[in-house]
Amino acid sequence: MRITAAVVEELHGPFVVREVEIDEPGPGDVLVEVAGTGFCHTDGIARDGDLPFPLPGVLGHEGAGTVVAVGEGVTGVREGQAVVLGWPSCGACRNCQAGQPRYCLRMGELVGGGHRLDGASALRTTDGAPLSSHFFGQSSFATHAMTTASSLVPVPEGLPVEIAGPLTCGLATGAGAVLNTVRPEPGTSIVVYGVGTVGLAAVMAARNSAATTIIAVDRHASRLRLASELGATHTVDATDTDAVQAVTDICGGPADAALECTGVLPVIRQAIDSVGMLGTAVLIGGAPAGAEFTADHLTTLWGKTIRGTLGGSGHGQALIAALMDLHLQGRFPFDRLVESFPLERIEDAVEASYSGEVVKPVIRMGG
Numbered sequence: 001m002r003i004t005a006a007v008v009e010e011l012h013g014p015f016v017v018r019e020v021e022i023d024e025p026g027p028g029d030v031l032v033e034v035a036g037t038g039f040c041h042t043d044g045i046a047r048d049g050d051l052p053f054p055l056p057g058v059l060g061h062e063g064a065g066t067v068v069a070v071g072e073g074v075t076g077v078r079e080g081q082a083v084v085l086g087w088p089s090c091g092a093c094r095n096c097q098a099g100q101p102r103y104c105l106r107m108g109e110l111v112g113g114g115h116r117l118d119g120a121s122a123l124r125t126t127d128g129a130p131l132s133s134h135f136f137g138q139s140s141f142a143t144h145a146m147t148t149a150s151s152l153v154p155v156p157e158g159l160p161v162e163i164a165g166p167l168t169c170g171l172a173t174g175a176g177a178v179l180n181t182v183r184p185e186p187g188t189s190i191v192v193y194g195v196g197t198v199g200l201a202a203v204m205a206a207r208n209s210a211a212t213t214i215i216a217v218d219r220h221a222s223r224l225r226l227a228s229e230l231g232a233t234h235t236v237d238a239t240d241t242d243a244v245q246a247v248t249d250i251c252g253g254p255a256d257a258a259l260e261c262t263g264v265l266p267v268i269r270q271a272i273d274s275v276g277m278l279g280t281a282v283l284i285g286g287a288p289a290g291a292e293f294t295a296d297h298l299t300t301l302w303g304k305t306i307r308g309t310l311g312g313s314g315h316g317q318a319l320i321a322a323l324m325d326l327h328l329q330g331r332f333p334f335d336r337l338v339e340s341f342p343l344e345r346i347e348d349a350v351e352a353s354y355s356g357e358v359v360k361p362v363i364r365m366g367g
Helices: 041-047 107-112 170-182 197-207 221-230 243-251 265-273 297-301 316-328 343-355
Strands: 002-008 015-022 029-038 063-070 082-085 123-125 144-148 152-154 189-193 213-218 234-237 255-260 275-283 305-308 338-342 360-364
Touching: 002 343, 015 343, 041 343, 063 144, 152 316, 170 197, 170 255, 170 275, 170 316, 189 197, 189 243, 189 265, 197 213, 197 221, 213 221, 213 243, 221 234, 234 243, 243 255, 243 265, 255 265, 265 275, 338 343, 343 360
Parallel strands: 189 213, 189 255, 213 234, 255 275, 275 305, 338 360
Antiparallel strands: 002 015, 015 123, 029 063, 029 144, 029 360, 063 082, 082 152
């Protein structure tokens, strides 16, 4: 079957929109006609080699669309059903069995191997040359994506499927860091460093929790204004302000939890320094491969926790479903972050994301 996809042909190369071929669904496969896919900086670091993915291939991992065909043995989804394409997992390793599929022991292979777990790619050029597929189990910068039934989450009536894809990664990552990792107790103070998609999702999730002090730190005034509208009780413009001291002044001491959503090494240190005894600094942002950070040894000994989180932790499908329900209830208005671009303008979407002009670009496959 011929489809249209944005192909990255070489390291640091552009997204080239062209026709490719995709297999018919095999056993356990589900073919989804993609309505929209969010652009995430993880797609960019994969293109540039900081997240290994064999090229040439098709990226995209925040997709949503409609099931058009299912393979042998697939249950639980049907043709014509609107779905979000969630993260993959093997379902059999000890972490999956323990209820932590985001930390599947085969996650590296599943997100960046460029193929199904059986070793075969679902994509090739029209000349028959191999293309890497199954980026995060989907490769959804295309009009169609091959995935598995276990990763899909039904989209409820009333939520436009074309904007639902970012719930699978950026939005779930920020929200899950609050709801699954921090789990705020009544009166908790939370500071969020970097209020792009992930950070704003964290702010919205914190507003739905028992946290009473929610501090947004960024250098973009427009994003700080949006953070205030979405639930931040305080904002700090880090352009010419000591953010750690500002957090201390607001909280009357260290914050209970800090979420680092930028991956910028000096900001990681600020997040760690913003929490004190028994506080938790959660590392979310993706720093370059091989990056190292520092922390003060003595104050860390005082019960401080420095913790990483991946994809929001826990059961991603349950989290995505909850965020969709919260959105329909008016309690998680993620649509305010979204701006749509047709597939032919994917390079414009990438530029808008990196420049900060758009919080969450979504690539619309239907134009």
